Amino acid sequence: MNTSDVTKQGVRGARPGREAVTGSAAVAGGDRRGRRRRGERAVVPEAEFRSYYGKPILNQIVWQAPDIAGYLFLGGLAGASSTLAAGAELTGRPALARALKYTALGGISGSLAALVHDLGRPARFLNMLRVFRPTSPMSVGSWLLVGYGPLAGAAAVTGATGLFPRIGRAATLGAGLAGPAVACYTAPLVCDTAVPSWHEGYREMPFVFVGSAAAAAGGMGMLAAPVEQAAPARRTAVIGSVLETAAATYMERRMGMVAEPYRQGRGGALMRVAKALTLAGAAGALLGHRSRALSAASGAALLAGSACTRFGVFWAGVQSAGEPKYTVVPQRRRLEKRRADGHGEPGGS
Amino acid sequence: MAIDEQPADPTAAGPGGGPPRMGFFTDTSVCIGCKACEVACKEWNMIPEDGLDFTGMSFDNSGGLGADTWRHVAFIEQRAPLGFQETGVGRPEREPVDLGMPSFERPGDSTGADERGDFRWLMSSDVCKHCTSAACLDVCPTGSLFRTEYGTVVVQEDICNGCGYCVPACPYGVIDQRKGDGRAWKCTLCYDRLGDGLEPACSKACPTDSIQFGDLDELRQRADERLGTLHEAGVSSARLYGEDPDDGVDGTGAFFLLLDEPEVYGLPPDPVVTTRDLPSMWTYAGAAALTLLAGVGAAFFGRRR
Ligand code: SF4
Ligand code: SF4
Secondary structure, eight states: OOOOEEETTEEESOOGGGGOOTTIIIIIHHHHHHTOOGGGOOSSOOOOOOOSTTOOSSOOOOSOHHHHHHHHHHHHHHHHHHHHHHHHHHTTOHHHHHHHHHHHHHHHHHHHHHHHHHSSSGGGGGGGGSEEOTTOHHHHHHHHHHHHHHHHHHHHHHHHHOOOHHHHHHHHHHHHHHHHHHHHTHHHHHHSSSOHHHHTTTTTHHHHHHHHHHHHHHHHHHHHSOTTTOHHHHHHHHHHHHHHHHHHHHHHHHHGGGGGGGTSHHHHHHHHHHHHHHHHHHHHHHHOSSOHHHHHHHHHHHHHHHHHHHHHHHHHHHHHHTOHHHHHHHHHHHHHHHHHTTOOOTTOO | OEEOOOOSOTTSOOTTTOOOOEEEEEEGGGOOOOOHHHHHHHHHHTOOOOOOOOOOBTTBOSOSOBTTBSEEEEEEEESSOGGGGOTTTTSOOOOOOOOOOOOOOOTTTTTOGGGSOOOEEEEEEEEOOOBSSOHHHHHOSSSOEEEOTTSOEEEOTTTOOOOOOHHHHOTTSOOEEOTTTOSEEOOOOSHHHHHTTOOOHHHHHOTTSOEEEEEHHHHHHHHHHHHHHHHHTTOTTOEEESOOTTSTTSOBSEEEEESSOGGGGTOOSSOOOGGGGHHHHHHHHHHHHHHHHHHHHHTTSSOOO
8 A cells, every 4th residue: 555645745654765775775785795895804704796686597496306306315225225236146145135126126216206207297208218418417317227227127026036047147237237327327417507506516426426325225235134144234334424424524615605505504404414314324333233123223314314415415406596696606706716817808897 | 219419519500501600689788678578579489477576676577587588678776877878879870859759857957967866777688598508408308409500599399398407507597497387498589480581579679779680790790899889988887798609608699788797687707508517527426436336345345244
């Protein structure tokens, strides 16, 4: 409702904002931040940047968190499980091998289902196999799954039925060799975007992902196999947990301000929970090699930790895409550095 | 399956002497913010209505580019001298034609120049950049996004399966998924009109020639001249954006003349096509895969229980 009146005496009841300086809130405000003098800098320098009404530069990621974070987690679990299952098969640990083969088949089916569910046009899923585009990790991944999926399936089915043992063994080994590729192609998949907190971490992300995958597969082995057979699963879990934690910590250190989303908000909370669960699970794996219950609990913690890592990475990406500063500030710095090095912007001011 | 081969150099004419690369030069210094381009684009491409919003961002009511906004006019209000965007710079000297419109005293006319506050309005019609190295096209797993014979980047809506990968891949925030439809949509540079020898709807509708369509080489030349004229006239804030074939996306097919830093218009200051780092990404991923293989292998050494 408009409360102001224009009368012969002038304007009555005008709103307080009427005399506001036009454009000062967004543009001049941005300027004020942007043009802060060196001397007034706070201890932690605030990011200096200008933007269009604070709107993000990038369009927000349209993927749904349960679908795509689930796709990352289940794919990793499946890939690492296959590799661990192959080892278990070769070293005569049938219970561990069988459990992990089922996990691999279940995981890769779930991963695929999540991906299809996330499509805007699920019926057109097969268009993924229309071309092979080496510049698209999603295309490479789809073709990888075409090779790996049947192997994981054959390994699980022959393991369950005992039929065709030779074929079963070949499939198990094949899936085991393809497993690491399945566990890590999703890292380039998320990093090959303009999302700052994903792209900038492309060097460490594959190590975070394979570490997380190994921790999950190891955890699954601890959960599902008797402790006598689960020693390699426990060791895999510990190796994976350490690798994941170290890679994630190093990634956050190296990325600078773009790492903020891994420490703040939902992404940050999930990353912290992931770290706690993963390290607790690893400790349980080291200590609980006699107790089935402790082993199972640690295994569950490792699985949950791995899932939290994927959700944490997912949300950190969403947070970084949703704020202009993560796009603008690093690019501005890069430009300024280039200009200082003597390569000016053509036509620049 | 087909190995997807993109033309090695989209800057060159198509095979067999196809048409030259076409593009847009958007000269924001003459934009009057009429939004004719937004309307023409919506009309011609039959883009669905996506909400009539009051954004509170000056006269901007479409917010930004997306699945249902392929031309977006940005409005920026600044406390900066108007002289930096004087109308008519570089245009032939001619008396304005009196259209007989009712006139009124302009604010500040009677108070004199000293009393007038500094104020300028920046308006810019944004669009898909039709990058030379287009991330959206690179990451599309279905081959739905492709490079046309005009060097433009177009989505084939009968192929797109709505995987949504192109959305976060675009460094400019252009392409987006349409709600309820599921597929990705963006500017086609009026691919259908070009085929019939027509210019795109937006540039056709632009009353000030702020949006210029044409052969990219010629547009670049025209833009350089325009920039020179503006700099000579003292408009020191004028700069070109996206015309440099050596930038992070190897130059864009739709480039701009801006009057302030790109981020003020909601454009990234130094965009880089994400796939530039992809070879390195695969290398790191390969190393990680081998690490996993070695780690799991190592787990089988040591005590059996
Ligand atoms: S601006 Fe974005 S949507 Fe347009 S061609 Fe470049 S990457 Fe693709
Ligand atoms: S949403 Fe459509 S156009 Fe975009 S990458 Fe996926 S298949 Fe290609």
